Amino acid sequence: MTQQQESPRSSERSAVGRLLLIASTGGHLAQLDRLAESLGASDSSLWITFDTTQSRALLRGRNVLYVPYIEPRDARTAWTVYRQLARELPRHGPFDQAISTGAALALPGLLAARRHGIRGLYIESVSRTDGPSLTGRMLAATHLVDLETQHPAWSTARWRHRRTVLDSYECVQDGSAVQADTRTSPKLFVTLGTIRPYRLDPLIDSLLSSGLDLSRTVWQLGSSFREDLPGEVHRALGSEEMDENILAADVVITHAGVGSIMRILELGKYPVVVPRRRSRGEHVDDHQIQIASLVGRLGLAEVVEAPDLGIEDIRRAVGKRIVSQGVSS
Structure with a gap:
């Protein structure tokens, strides 16, 4: 179900676009939260993540759709989440773009968004200094989403470079x-x-x-x-x-x-x-x-x-x- 909680800072964001923001909890969610304002996320954007103490505190006051936790390399639950999102996203749209920083949630989230015509962007985790993760390689193989890396050393024509969240x-x-x-x-x-x-x-x-x-x-x-x-x-x-x-x-x-x-x-x-x-x-x-x-x-x-x-x-x-x-x- 979608939940919204009181936020001390939602009014400080500039409204640019209504985004679908997808990330597993932990570092992936922390990175997306830090990037959200520079990505142009409006207050009406929808966050998709797992239900944890971190996500409830970090996303307090924002629109959140919680999905079942996906363990590393857990294809069965990933498929379950994909089917859930394929059903539910039309009820929450429209969206200007779907953006994910990983990990296991990125694949079902971005592919479900693509199914409904929402263009996707995958930003590889700052921890991947030498090349893309398994999720990044799988999404690259689909040719269905745009790709960005936070490290210029392995950027390419397909993997565009953006500044790392640690630069500040x-x-x-x-x-x-x-x-x-x-x-x-x-x-x-x-x-x-x-x-x-x-x-x-x-x-x-x-x-x-x-x-x-x-x-x-x-x-x-x-x-x-x-x-x-x-x-x-x-x-x-x-x-x-x-x-x-x-x-x-x-x-x-x-x-x-x-x-x-x-x-x-x-x-x-x-x-x-x-x-x-x-x-x-x-x-x-x-x-x-x-x-x-x-x-x-x-x-x-x-x-x-x-x-x-x-x-x-x-x-x-x-x-x-x-x-x-x-x-x-």
């Missing part, structure tokens, strides 16, 4: 924030996202053996949940609780999920980023290595492999903060 962030020194105890006993917030069913135990084990006092640490562990940890442990947190813990921490340690990284940067924190690796069974592929390398090159984070995470990586993040401007088209 910058790291600055914040020496006034360094206090005596933050280098010996920093307050840490560790967030590993909610991707199922992948664990990231090497990161946790490295922190436990680091020699740091972890008694003030807050852990958001998702599928890596365990109870043998000092501090405050959560399987999941709501969006407001996530923000509160990010802001309260001396240092934020995160997996290399685009949504997690973007929210931390948006709140002005310089994180320690730890990418998941497919070879350790931590994700379906190695796209987190690509996004981690990118934020490292841009100077927006300390980047370290999970088994190598130590006290010096955390100390280097103390006293730095992120400033941000809006995204230009």
Whole structure:
């Protein structure tokens, strides 16, 4: 069903076109939200995504059509969502364009829109620094939608280049924030996202053996949940609780999920980023290595492999903060 919730900022957007905005939750939705104004999305645009605490908080006050969650490589549910959208989109139209930033929801969403004559645009995730994802390759093979990449290195005549959503962030020194105890006993917030069913135990084990006092640490562990940890442990947190813990921490340690990284940067924190690796069974592929390398090159984070995470990586993040401007088209 379509839901609309109260928004503190919907009136700030300029009305240019009525868009169909399609994205899986997490980093894909975070990117589309950040791009929406530069894409010309009017207040009457319709968002299609999964029903999560992130989507409810991020899209509060906007028109939202929730669809069933599609796990990575889940063709059966993708087909179910395609049929649902093929039925329901005519009731919500007309639309000027359908735009998606991935992941699994992009294929059924854009193809259902195309079935009803709505032109489509797929913007590949900023995490794909070396080439398109499986979803991007499948959509390219259909020749039914326009294609854009956020990285000029692999842009082509078909994959047009647009500026990355990370271009507007910058790291600055914040020496006034360094206090005596933050280098010996920093307050840490560790967030590993909610991707199922992948664990990231090497990161946790490295922190436990680091020699740091972890008694003030807050852990958001998702599928890596365990109870043998000092501090405050959560399987999941709501969006407001996530923000509160990010802001309260001396240092934020995160997996290399685009949504997690973007929210931390948006709140002005310089994180320690730890990418998941497919070879350790931590994700379906190695796209987190690509996004981690990118934020490292841009100077927006300390980047370290999970088994190598130590006290010096955390100390280097103390006293730095992120400033941000809006995204230009």
